Amino acid sequence: MNNHLVVQNVRPWVDGKFKKPIDLKLENGIWSDFSDSEAETFDAEGAYAIPALFAFGIDFQEPVRDDIYTFEDGFKALRRGGFIGGLYESTANPIDDLQKLSAVTQIVGKSKLDIRLLGAISKDFQGEHLAEMLELSQGGVAGFGDGNRKVGATRFLRLAMEYGSMTGKRFFFLPMDYSLKYKGLVHEGPVSDTLGMKGIPKLAETIAVHKILELALWLKIPVHFKQITCGESLELIARAKERGLDVTCDVGVYHLLFDESHLFGLDSHLNLHPPVRSALDREALWNGISSGLVQAISCNHFPVLPQDKEVNFEDALPGALSLEILLPALWNLLKTRVGAIRAIELLSNNPALLAGARPAALKLNAPADFVLFQPKGETLVTSSVFSGQVHNSPLLGKSLQGRILGSYLKGLWSAV
Amino acid sequence: MSALEMKHLIGLRNVSAADIRLLLDTSRQFRDILERPVKKVPSLRGLTVVNLFFENSTRTRTSFELAEKRLSADTVNFTTSNSSVQKGESLLDTLRNIEAMKIDLVVVRHRGTGVPQFLADHSNAIVLNAGDGANEHPTQALLDMFTIEQKLGSLRGKRVAIVGDIRHSRVARSNIWGLTTMGAEVTLCGPSTLIPHSPDFFGDVHFESDVRRAVQNADAVITLRLQKERMDDSLLPSMREYRNFFGITHEVLEQAKPSILIMHPGPINRGVELDSEIADGANSVILEQVTNGVAVRMAALYLLSGGRASE
Incomplete structure (x- = not known):
């Protein structure tokens, strides 16, 4: 029996624009042209069919904290948010040898989504001994990273990049000089001074960016910076690009939506790592998105238990969920500021390509993976929006413009 | 017999093809000698060779020692474990003391790059490098x-x-x-x-x-x-x-x-x-x-000694 679905009155993204409303006929994951009066139907009421998104920065904390969140929760979140897959980096269980790679590959394979894995740079993310990067590369990792941990001393970093250069794969770094970060929690600036909270200077990021860029330029290896938070880092990256380096970067969804002024509310959901910075920095990130310097918007989907979030700001654990709400949180802003083409590049094409995956696209007689999004709808962010038992997000309780109606991924339709 | 251009065997960088050719050709002759029932020749009779090993070595030291003995040289082994170096003596003082004993050739191994060159520069003995740091062997x-x-x-x-x-x-x-x-x-x-x-x-x-x-x-x-x-x-x-x-x-x-x-x-x-x-x-x-190593070291010792034995 054919798996037929007709999404009626939908505006699919084809060849760089949203078509006029049509009936999108889907058969076993393919946009087809069939006649089937008994096919299942869904009236999209003029909603967009956006090529499925690709998630950057996902970590479900399994297996160390399966009391918080499970892989299954994460897979549901991806489907709800319209993600065909993502780049998974396990901070709880570093993928530092083939055995661990094979175990996680087996688990994410069950999702039927396209989840790519980052291998570790060092054993147990300790920054002391190299992970078996050649074997991990042969085993299929998309690149290398050390979670959001510090990557050892500079000598170790240099050796790791030098050794890993043999694989030709990209290194992913969250740039942070941890000696400068010290006990800091929030952006070091007027707000941290006013509230008397320990700050993390921008220097902690820019010095790390500079160090990594110098090493990458010298070794001629591709690098990606995760969650850039300030304009000064983007300037360094732009200069390295001019010097011929293959360097890419992303910015976090919440760093585009919030800045330090929002910290006056002391909402522990805004306890994020890295921290949101000044309004000027936020604007610099948007400029980086407009200019093309920033390739992707990352989700940094990181579950934290309510008891670790529903505490005073300084005692809260950093991290936030985003997969289920990223599109309504950003789509209209992105469309207004950079246009739909760039928005799709940032959320779908670029992150997929950087992870070595095939970007989703909509074309007759080809695989169709998309998220059905009604820009005129509304999403009220309640705990029920999120999969699993956690709901840590600074957008909790807010109303967002736009609503995900469902997703069609690998031939499976999930209405939201 | 042709003569080597080099005075010491410190390394092969900047050594001419002619010198290497001569060393290899002479090695072949010594290799033949090693196949004879009597493997000893009198080429270095009367000369004294010091094997100055500041680093552990079994193979190279044994190979040199065998080569020296088969050339009829008098040999002395000097290792750090039984030497005054352990008591803090400087390299130069060690060398001068050994030289005062009227030695002719020094075979040296040291963890430091350049030690054989240093010895050659500060001594009248002929120096053969048996390995210096990660530099040359x-x-x-x-x-x-x-x-x-x-x-x-x-x-x-x-x-x-x-x-x-x-x-x-x-x-x-x-x-x-x-x-x-x-x-x-x-x-x-x-x-x-x-x-x-x-x-x-x-x-x-x-x-x-x-x-x-x-x-x-x-x-x-x-x-x-x-x-x-x-x-x-x-x-x-x-x-x-x-x-x-x-x-x-x-x-x-x-x-x-x-x-x-x-x-x-x-x-x-x-x-x-x-x-x-x-x-x-x-x-x-x-x-x-391993066998060829003895022949090659015999050739190097023989050519570098350059007829001193007959003086």
Whole structure:
């Protein structure tokens, strides 16, 4: 029996624009042209069919904290948010040898989504001994990273990049000089001074960016910076690009939506790592998105238990969920500021390509993976929006413009 | 007998092809002598050789000692474990004291690059380098070249792959200088953390990160010993990964010429840089390297002494 679905009155993204409303006929994951009066139907009421998104920065904390969140929760979140897959980096269980790679590959394979894995740079993310990067590369990792941990001393970093250069794969770094970060929690600036909270200077990021860029330029290896938070880092990256380096970067969804002024509310959901910075920095990130310097918007989907979030700001654990709400949180802003083409590049094409995956696209007689999004709808962010038992997000309780109606991924339709 | 241009054997960098030729040709004569029932010749009778080993060595020291004895020299062994160096004596003082005993040749091994040159600069004795730091080990390279020539004829145009820890290897460096001077084509292969930082400085050598491609057209492969401390120094993740990607195994040799020579300076980490069955297999010339080492060291001692024995 054919798996037929007709999404009626939908505006699919084809060849760089949203078509006029049509009936999108889907058969076993393919946009087809069939006649089937008994096919299942869904009236999209003029909603967009956006090529499925690709998630950057996902970590479900399994297996160390399966009391918080499970892989299954994460897979549901991806489907709800319209993600065909993502780049998974396990901070709880570093993928530092083939055995661990094979175990996680087996688990994410069950999702039927396209989840790519980052291998570790060092054993147990300790920054002391190299992970078996050649074997991990042969085993299929998309690149290398050390979670959001510090990557050892500079000598170790240099050796790791030098050794890993043999694989030709990209290194992913969250740039942070941890000696400068010290006990800091929030952006070091007027707000941290006013509230008397320990700050993390921008220097902690820019010095790390500079160090990594110098090493990458010298070794001629591709690098990606995760969650850039300030304009000064983007300037360094732009200069390295001019010097011929293959360097890419992303910015976090919440760093585009919030800045330090929002910290006056002391909402522990805004306890994020890295921290949101000044309004000027936020604007610099948007400029980086407009200019093309920033390739992707990352989700940094990181579950934290309510008891670790529903505490005073300084005692809260950093991290936030985003997969289920990223599109309504950003789509209209992105469309207004950079246009739909760039928005799709940032959320779908670029992150997929950087992870070595095939970007989703909509074309007759080809695989169709998309998220059905009604820009005129509304999403009220309640705990029920999120999969699993956690709901840590600074957008909790807010109303967002736009609503995900469902997703069609690998031939499976999930209405939201 | 022709004379060497060099006065000491410090290294093979900047040594002329004529000197290397003379050393190899003379080695052949001594190699023949080693096949005789009586292997001793009187060439260095009356001369005193000091084996000055500041680093542990069994093979090289034994090989030199045997070469000296077969040339009828008087030999003295000086090792740090039984010397005044342990009591804090400086290198120069040690040398002057030994020299005061009227010695003629010094064979020296030291962990520091340049020590043989330092001794040559500050002494009247003839100095032979038995390994200085990661700089040079000229007699090892000469015996490697001799073995290749013995098996395959002229070195010119021969393709030699050197696989392993090139960055920290004095054997690799001396071989690079010697082999390229003699017209061989050298390919270096190893993990990027164990490859020299300035490959261009090595002249006309090729670099290859895939061991299968490195051995593909090679006439000989010199595998280098992997030191375990490379793991502690974060230069490699594990012996296992090294073996899987850079070890010489049957699978790797499937890509090579059937006649490829398997060489190793010893001691071998079996199952790491070289699989046991390859080390002991038909293509292995590792034990012949050891025998040839004595002949090459006899030739070096003989040529460098340059007739002092007859004075």
